[in-house]
Amino acid sequence: MINEALNTLSDQILAAIRRRPNRFHSVEALARAHQCEKSDIVFVVDLLRQTGYEISADRTGAYAFVAAPDLLLAAEITHHLKTTMIGKTVYAYKSVQSTNAVATQLAQVGAPEGTIVVAESQTQGRGRLGRRWFSLPQAGIYLSFILYPAIDPIKAPGLSVMTALALADTIAAYDSMDIQIKWPNDCLINGRKAAGILTELSAEVGKVHYVIIGVGINVNHHRRDFPPEIARTATSLRAEMKEPVRRIEFLQRFLIAFEHDYHRFQKSGLKPLRKRILRYAALIGKRVSLDMRGRTVTGTAVDIDDDGNLILDTPQGLHPFNAGEVTILKKQ
Ligand code: BTN
Numbered sequence: 001m002i003n004e005a006l007n008t009l010s011d012q013i014l015a016a017i018r019r020r021p022n023r024f025h026s027v028e029a030l031a032r033a034h035q036c037e038k039s040d041i042v043f044v045v046d047l048l049r050q051t052g053y054e055i056s057a058d059r060t061g062a063y064a065f066v067a068a069p070d071l072l073l074a075a076e077i078t079h080h081l082k083t084t085m086i087g088k089t090v091y092a093y094k095s096v097q098s099t100n101a102v103a104t105q106l107a108q109v110g111a112p113e114g115t116i117v118v119a120e121s122q123t124q125g126r127g128r129l130g131r132r133w134f135s136l137p138q139a140g141i142y143l144s145f146i147l148y149p150a151i152d153p154i155k156a157p158g159l160s161v162m163t164a165l166a167l168a169d170t171i172a173a174y175d176s177m178d179i180q181i182k183w184p185n186d187c188l189i190n191g192r193k194a195a196g197i198l199t200e201l202s203a204e205v206g207k208v209h210y211v212i213i214g215v216g217i218n219v220n221h222h223r224r225d226f227p228p229e230i231a232r233t234a235t236s237l238r239a240e241m242k243e244p245v246r247r248i249e250f251l252q253r254f255l256i257a258f259e260h261d262y263h264r265f266q267k268s269g270l271k272p273l274r275k276r277i278l279r280y281a282a283l284i285g286k287r288v289s290l291d292m293r294g295r296t297v298t299g300t301a302v303d304i305d306d307d308g309n310l311i312l313d314t315p316q317g318l319h320p321f322n323a324g325e326v327t328i329l330k331k332q
Contacts, residue, residue: 052069097124153201168180170257189240194218198216
């Protein structure tokens with residue numbers, strides 16, 4: 001059998017045995033139902049086991065589905081995924097340089113809206129401001145969304161804030177932890193960074209061609225996993241909850257939350273989401289300095305407006321800012 005046919009058969013066999021977990025299916029019956037050789041069935045079951053699926057066999061050689069691996073496989077992400085558009089097309093990789101880079105290439109050739117690119121690890125994960133994103137294999141979720149929103153490009157920064165909100169809500173559903181959004185795009189748990197968002201845009205005046213929203217989530221990292229330069233500021237869901245989290249389940253919940261908020265964002269911008277955003281907003285009421293590639297402004301953060309701008313109360317009055325790196329200033 002050629003590769004593509006094998007992949008299709010493998011998906012079909014997985015679906016067939018998964019429908020009734022722990023029930024045995026004979027090789028003969030599976031081969032008959034899928035019009036292939038018995039040796040093909042044995043071959044694809046072996047492949048599925050190598051991928052990480054737990055499939056048991058009884059004395060007669062019949063197979064039963066036991067458990068799926070917690071791996072970012074397209075079949076797992078889409079299995080019973082309750083979204084209508086986000087994550088309906090999935091590109092899943094073991095390792096890529098950057099999921100944002102792959103997503104950009106796919107967007108340039110017209111991948112459908114809502115396509116996601118995920119990877120178990122990244123060799124050159126991109127962070128904001130030219131930084132690297134630490135992408136520990138099989139511990140985090142490294143994900144990029146491809147979107148074509150019909151919005152003015154100046155509204156695009158709002159998408160980062162919207163994504164941070166969907167992420168904060170997804171994390172909050174797990175445990176009662178102190179979850180904050182540090183404008184514009186960091187998700188903090190108990191004061192440390194658990195996730196970051198990198199939004200990249202292709203646009204002309206008044207028109208967005210595509211938006212890539214890259215999200216890096218530290219899920220099952222142990223504290224000792226983080227390199228020294230971020231060891232004091234980074235955290236993971238596992239480190240805070242003291243137990244591992246099934247990444248597939250987390251990702252599916254996040255995709256549902258994201259789709260819900262994205263639909264609202266497309267209709268009415270951040271306005272209907274603002275109340276929820278402000279509930280998580282770490283900076284409001286704090287004295288901060290905002291660094292915009294060398295230019296620094298100091299003031300008190302008072303609001304996040306409908307376009308996702310941070311409003312600072314400065315000695316020159318209230319000013320909106322749409323980008324920058326914020327540092328919370330200690331009280332004098
Ligand atoms: C930040 O600096 O806080 C943003 C980090 C964004 C990292 C994610 S991981 C998936 C996607 N692909 C990348 O190369 N970067 C983003």
